[in-house]
Amino acid sequence: xxxVEQNSGPLSVPEGxxxxxxxxxxxxxxxxxxWYRQYSGKSPELIxxxxxxxxxxxxxxxxxxxxxxxxxxxxxxxxxxxxSATYLCAVNAGGTxxxxxxxxxxxxxxxxx
Amino acid sequence: NAGVMQNxxxxxxxxxxxxxxRCSPMKGHSHVYWYxxxxxxxxxxxxxLQKENIIDESGMPKxxxxxxxxxxxxxxxxxxxxxxxxxAAYFCATHRGxxxxxxxxxxxxxxxxxx
Numbered sequence: 482x483x484x485v486e487q488n489s490g491p492l493s494v495p496e497g498x499x500x501x502x503x504x505x506x507x508x509x510x511x512x513x514x515x516w517y518r519q520y521s522g523k524s525p526e527l528i529x530x531x532x533x534x535x536x537x538x539x540x541x542x543x544x545x546x547x548x549x550x551x552x553x554x555x556x557x558x559x560x561x562x563x564x565s566a567t568y569l570c571a572v573n574a575g576g577t578x579x580x581x582x583x584x585x586x587x588x589x590x591x592x593x594x
Numbered sequence: 595n596a597g598v599m600q601n602x603x604x605x606x607x608x609x610x611x612x613x614x615x616r617c618s619p620m621k622g623h624s625h626v627y628w629y630x631x632x633x634x635x636x637x638x639x640x641x642x643l644q645k646e647n648i649i650d651e652s653g654m655p656k657x658x659x660x661x662x663x664x665x666x667x668x669x670x671x672x673x674x675x676x677x678x679x680x681x682a683a684y685f686c687a688t689h690r691g692x693x694x695x696x697x698x699x700x701x702x703x704x705x706x707x708x709x
Binding site: 485513515523524525526527530569571573574577578579580581582583584585586587 | 650685692696697698701
C-alpha cells in the first residue's frame with residue numbers, strides 16, 4: 482500500500498464545474514496535510530493546508546480532512562482552464578517535528594472550455 | 595517560488611560524470627529539504643538539512659548521493675557517477691525556522707538529464 486494515494490486520473494471537467502480530488506494516507510501519526518498545484522515543467526505551489534478535521538475554505542478551494550478515515554480531499558468550485566495542472570496531495574511525516582513531506586503521485590486535472 | 599534559487603536549471607551529464615545541484619534558500623531560511631521527482635511520479639523526499647547539519651537523510655540512496663549545507667553558501671546535492679536512472683527533476687524547499695516547517699517554499703528545480 483502506498484503511503485499517500487490519490488485518485489487515479491486524469492480528471493477532466495468542463496469550465497465552471499466542480500473538480501473533486503481525493504487522497505488517502507497510511508500514517509496515522511500525520512498531523513499536517515497539504516495540496517500543491519504543479520504546472521507542467523514548474524515547481525509545486527502550495528494552495529491549501531489543513532490540520533483539523535472538517536472543511537477549510539479559501540476562495541474557490543475547499544479542503545476536507547477526516548483523520549478517522551485517513552482521507553483528504555480538495556474541491557475546486559467554478560473550475561477555470563487555468564486550474565489545469567497536476568495536483569499533489571502531501572502529508573507531513575508523523576513523529577517528526579520538521580517538514581518532511583510524503584507526496585502522492587498526483588492527479589492531472591484538465592478543465593476544458 | 596518566493597525567492598528560492600536553484601542552479602543550474604538544466605544539467606546534462608554523461609554516465610559516470612558527477613552532478614552538482616545548488617540551492618540558495620530565501621534570506622533568513624536555514625532549513626532545506628531536497629526532493630526528487632522522477633518522470634510521471636510524485637516528489638520523493640531525499641534529505642533534510644539545517645545549517646552545517648544533516649538531520650534526516652532517510653530518502654537518500656545509499657551510494658553516490660550526498661548533500662551538504664555549509665555555514666556559508668548554498669546547499670549542494672552531489673551525485674557521483676551518474677546513471678540514466680538519476681534523470682529527474684530535483685527540487686529544494688526551504689523554510690525559516692522550526693515553527694514554520696509547514697510553510698515550505700520550493701525552488702524552480704534542476705532538471706538533470708543523463709545521457
